[in-house]
Amino acid sequence: MPFVTPVSSEQAADKAAQTYERIREIFEVSEIPEIFQYMANVPAFMHDFFMNFRKFVLTAGKLDEKRKLLIACAVVGQAGNAKWLEYLQTFAAARNVTATEVTEALAVGATNSMYNVLFKFRDISGTDVFDGMGIGLRAHTFQGTSLDDMTVELINICLSDINGCKPCTAAHVQKARQANLSDEAIYEAVQCAATMVAGTQYLRSIGIA
Numbered sequence: 001m002p003f004v005t006p007v008s009s010e011q012a013a014d015k016a017a018q019t020y021e022r023i024r025e026i027f028e029v030s031e032i033p034e035i036f037q038y039m040a041n042v043p044a045f046m047h048d049f050f051m052n053f054r055k056f057v058l059t060a061g062k063l064d065e066k067r068k069l070l071i072a073c074a075v076v077g078q079a080g081n082a083k084w085l086e087y088l089q090t091f092a093a094a095r096n097v098t099a100t101e102v103t104e105a106l107a108v109g110a111t112n113s114m115y116n117v118l119f120k121f122r123d124i125s126g127t128d129v130f131d132g133m134g135i136g137l138r139a140h141t142f143q144g145t146s147l148d149d150m151t152v153e154l155i156n157i158c159l160s161d162i163n164g165c166k167p168c169t170a171a172h173v174q175k176a177r178q179a180n181l182s183d184e185a186i187y188e189a190v191q192c193a194a195t196m197v198a199g200t201q202y203l204r205s206i207g208i209a
Helices: 014-027 034-039 043-057 065-079 082-091 099-124 149-162 166-178 183-205
Strands: none
Touching (some): 043 065, 082 183, 099 166
């Protein structure tokens, strides 16, 4: 059970009420999504998050909206937050994202995290003895989905960063550049991921998974 309660539209005041109005206007909804009602307990956080979410997750820049949404889904999947994953899928149809692609993004993220555990261990183990051992882990998932190479590499970069795997992050940045992704596009992907980390961290902190 969350230890804070949602803030209704009638209860919202000042900055929270103003942000609610922006949410209704931009998302074209009458009811404020529950996720934002929980955030409204800290109006400054809700305002910051909403602005970042709109700019870095839902708006095209160097990356199109579809890639950003798939990155966001992979991040919330990594966080194990079903509430966020359910909410993100409300934006899927408008961005031509299918349920299959969301599921594939989650599988790519899970496979990447498996590799992160191995390569981060090699990096921090204090010895190079393990570097000579075979990887031994299957990862055909990276080439076995309908997602293009750019999307796969962006998911890999973001989750490797979140998981703190330096060698994986560096390797996937190099692969992304070889796939003709600009540094600005890579950075935009990380901004998208960072935004979703904030969103999932808040919900987890108050007891919502």
